[in-house]
Amino acid sequence: MKKRLLIALLSVSSITFSQKKDKVLMTIGNEKVLVSDFRRVYEKNLDAIDNEEEKDIKKNIELYINYRLKVKEAYRLKLDTLPSYIKEIETYRNQLSLPYLQDTAFINSMVKDAYFRTKNEVKAKHILVRTPSVATPKDTLEAFNKINHIRQKILKGEDFEKTAVAFSEDPSAKGDSINGRLGNKGNLGYFSAFRMVFPFEDAAYKTKVGEVSTPFKTRFGYHILKVDSIRKSKGEVEVAHILITDKTEKGERLINEVYDKLQKDQQFKTLAREYSDDEGTKSKGGILRKFGKGVMVKPFEDAAFGLEKEDTYSKPFKTQFGWHIVYLIKKYPIDSFENLQPELLQKVRSDERAQLSQMAVIQKLKKKYTITENESAKSIFDLKNFRNIATDSLQTEILKINERTISQEKFINFIKNKKGKAVFEMYEDFKNEEILNYYKENLEKLEPEFASTLQEYKDGLLLFELMQQTIWEKTTKDSLALKTYFDENSNKYSSDDLTKVKGEVMNDYQNFLENTWIDELRRNVIITIYNKQLKNLIKFYNKK
Numbered sequence: 359m360k361k362r363l364l365i366a367l368l369s370v371s372s373i374t375f376s377q378k379k380d381k382v383l384m385t386i387g388n389e390k391v392l393v394s395d396f397r398r399v400y401e402k403n404l405d406a407i408d409n410e411e412e413k414d415i416k417k418n419i420e421l422y423i424n425y426r427l428k429v430k431e432a433y434r435l436k437l438d439t440l441p442s443y444i445k446e447i448e449t450y451r452n453q454l455s456l457p458y459l460q461d462t463a464f465i466n467s468m469v470k471d472a473y474f475r476t477k478n479e480v481k482a483k484h485i486l487v488r489t490p491s492v493a494t495p496k497d498t499l500e501a502f503n504k505i506n507h508i509r510q511k512i513l514k515g516e517d518f519e520k521t522a523v524a525f526s527e528d529p530s531a532k533g534d535s536i537n538g539r540l541g542n543k544g545n546l547g548y549f550s551a552f553r554m555v556f557p558f559e560d561a562a563y564k565t566k567v568g569e570v571s572t573p574f575k576t577r578f579g580y581h582i583l584k585v586d587s588i589r590k591s592k593g594e595v596e597v598a599h600i601l602i603t604d605k606t607e608k609g610e611r612l613i614n615e616v617y618d619k620l621q622k623d624q625q626f627k628t629l630a631r632e633y634s635d636d637e638g639t640k641s642k643g644g645i646l647r648k649f650g651k652g653v654m655v656k657p658f659e660d661a662a663f664g665l666e667k668e669d670t671y672s673k674p675f676k677t678q679f680g681w682h683i684v685y686l687i688k689k690y691p692i693d694s695f696e697n698l699q700p701e702l703l704q705k706v707r708s709d710e711r712a713q714l715s716q717m718a719v720i721q722k723l724k725k726k727y728t729i730t731e732n733e734s735a736k737s738i739f740d741l742k743n744f745r746n747i748a749t750d751s752l753q754t755e756i757l758k759i760n761e762r763t764i765s766q767e768k769f770i771n772f773i774k775n776k777k778g779k780a781v782f783e784m785y786e787d788f789k790n791e792e793i794l795n796y797y798k799e800n801l802e803k804l805e806p807e808f809a810s811t812l813q814e815y816k817d818g819l820l821l822f823e824l825m826q827q828t829i830w831e832k833t834t835k836d837s838l839a840l841k842t843y844f845d846e847n848s849n850k851y852s853s854d855d856l857t858k859v860k861g862e863v864m865n866d867y868q869n870f871l872e873n874t875w876i877d878e879l880r881r882n883v884i885i886t887i888y889n890k891q892l893k894n895l896i897k898f899y900n901k902k
Contacts, residue, residue, distance in 0.1 A: 383891045384419070386426050387883040393891055396422055398810065415896045419887065425821070427879040432820035443819060450815055455798050458805060461718040465703070468711045470695075472702045475551035475563055477692045479651055481586040482562045483518060483544040486528040488579035494780055505573045505580040512570055518584050519543035527579070550591055551702075553652040556710040558583075592651065594690040597662045598626060598644035603635040603680040613674040613681035620671060626685045635680065648690055658682060720790050723797055730758040731789075735766055739781045745770060757789060759796045768792075829871050833864045843867045 383393045400418055407413050437443060487505040490497050508525050512518055522531045522544030533541030551559065557576045565571040565585045573580050600616055602609045616633050620626060627643030634640040651659060661672040665686035672684045692698075706712065735756040738744045752767035772788045773781070802809040833840060844856050844863050851859045 381891050382888060383895070384423070384885065384887040386423060386885050387430070389426065389430070391422075391426065393895065396895075399425075399814075413899075415892070415899060419892070423880075423885060424876050427876065427883065428821050428824055429817045430883075431879060432817075432824040435824070437820050437823050438816070440823065443823065446819060447816055451812060454808065454812060454815075455801055458801060458808065459719055459794060459798070460707075460712065460715045461722075464715045464718045465706060465711075468706045468715065469699060469702050471563075472551045472706055472711075473695050473698060475559065476698070476702070477591050478588055479548040479550045479591045480562045480588045481548045482546055482565075482583045483522065483542075483586065484528070484546060484558075484581050484583040485518075485522045485526040485531070485544055486579055486581050487525075488527045489575075491778055492780055495782065501580045502573060505582055509570060509573060509582045512582075512584075518570070519545070547652070547656060548589070549652040550650065552705055552709065556714075591692055592663050592689075593692050594648045594650045595662050595665075596648040596687040596690070597646055597665075598630060598685045598687060599636070599639070599646060599658075600626075600630045600634045600644055600683045601636040601680055602633065602682075605676070605680055609681050610674075610676075613683065617674050617683060620683070626671060644685070645687065648688075655679075658684070662686065716794070717790070719797075720793055723793050727793065727796070728758075728760055729789075729793070732756050732758075736785070738766060739785070744781075745774060757792060759793060762796060764792055825872075828875060829868050832871060833868050840864065840867055843870065 380392050380394050382390050383396055384391045396419065399422060400415075404413065411417075432438070485505070485508055487501045487508070489501045493501075508521060512521055520543075522528075523541060526532070526544055528544070530542050531544045546554075549559075549562075553559070554562070555576050555578075557574055558581065561571045561574045561581070562583055562585060565583065567585050567587055570584045571582050573582055575581075600613070602613045602616075604612065612633070616629055619629055630644030631640055634644055636644065639646060649662075651663070653659070654662070655677050657675055657677045661675050661682070661684045665672060665684065668686050668688055670686055672682075674681055674683055676682075732755055735754045738747065738752075741747070747770065749767055752770055753765050755763045756766045756769055757764040769785065769788050772791070773784045776784055779787070797804075802812065840863065841856060843866075844851070847866070848854060850866070851862065853859050856863060
């Protein structure tokens with residue numbers, strides 16, 4: 359708890375200062391402290407202080423000097439070399455860098471698109487030509503040419519659905535004659551945002567009604583699609599259901615008996631508990647989680663969304679799971695953008711869209727950096743066992759980003775345990791990762807706010823470790839020293855029994871140790887405060 363509080367108090371505020379106005383407020387030994395350094399910490403905690411005396415500039419400057427002296431001592435003791443410290447800073451740095459690895463404008467645009475696609479459902483059909491899980495350039499080209507040839511047939515007048523049955527490599531298009539399942543002829547019904555893989559969703563919403571898309575790629579292969587219509591989304595529904603898993607005439611007779619009981623005003627919940635075969639919901643009266651379009655099997659979805667009024671139920675109907683009756687509890691229309699924005703933002707950041715946002719950052723960096731690739735070094739890709747080449751033979755530069763050179767060895771290590779992609783695709787992933795790593799490692803030079811926040815976290819973490827070793831452990835582990843302090847100051851306490859006032863004594867002893875320690879640190883360093891800057895600060899905050 360102490361650790362979190364301490365670091366929070368020292369965290370950086372969002373205030374920035376221009377270099378022209380930033381002056382030296384004081385020197386502590388050979389360290390210059392700028393006005394902005396002090397203000398950053400002071401203003402961060404200003405709103406949380408109710409006592410005007412605690413806001414006093416001179417008093418806070420003294421506290422700030424104490425803080426800087428402690429941090430200097432922590433660095434002198436090399437606490438920044440502790441493995442636990444290094445590991446925690448690395449973790450925090452990675453977390454702190456995440457927003458810088460996303461294109462904010464791109465993400466915001468994606469969120470707005472996702473809202474439109476949540477409010478509006480699109481109905482489409484598609485044709486798929488698959489590519490192998492590890493596709494070579496030849497495989498990719500063949501699949502592209504095939505899907506393009508199919509598209510040309512449709513553009514010349516051939517029926518999309520018949521073409522889907524004849525050529526689509528999505529098994530659902532043709533159906534399953536053995537099990538008696540009819541094919542969907544490529545029809546996918548209505549869907550909205552986050553229901554399909556993103557490239558498919560994107561193509562569907564960017565294709566006009568009645569038109570056939572250009573070929574596009576997903577992880578399944580190449581597709582084309584035709585958009586039949588677009589409509590306002592029906593939102594979500596909350597329903598309860600009764601399921602009879604027996605698909606024979608006996609099951610049909612039973613579901614009709616249940617339906618008759620409903621019409622005679624028997625409670626739906628009671629009947630669900632008595633008759634439903636859905637073990638997961640029957641104890642709750644058949645209640646399901648609310649859902650939107652594209653979640654349930656089509657007959658179930660059609661029945662649920664077909665109910666217009668709450669507290670009404672459907673006629674019995676059949677799905678692949680058995681016989682059902684659905685009861686509408688509540689309809690949930692699409693909420694406003696303001697209310698849905700946080701949820702949509704989370705969804706955008708957790709699916710393929712986030713990768714596209716990162717790619718937008720990488721593309722900008724590619725234009726900014728000087729990137730050189732050694733084509734002759736990439737010739738190792740042609741070797742069958744290139745992953746097993748001796749390390750000594752992999753020292754040739756394969757990639758250069760500005761002044762940084764990257765060897766073949768690093769690429770081989772990158773792909774060592776990776777499968778599912780062709781080597782040329784893994785190289786592109788490697789190159790993009792190295793570009794991003796180069797950017798991350800130079801963030802302190804490029805982003806002042808990032809640098810300040812990270813440095814203050816580093817200092818705060820060091821200060822916690824220093825206080826732990828210098829003050830807190832002494833009061834908890836050195837019982838003799840605590841007893842001596844109590845005996846010398848017993849007149850301050852309400853009891854002569856240390857065990858009865860131990861908490862109070864420990865707190866006082868910690869303060870005593872810290873004040874003694876600070877006095878010693880101050881004696882060993884020259885501190886100079888520049889009065890002009892101090893007066894300007896006092897004047898500035900008095901006006902506020």
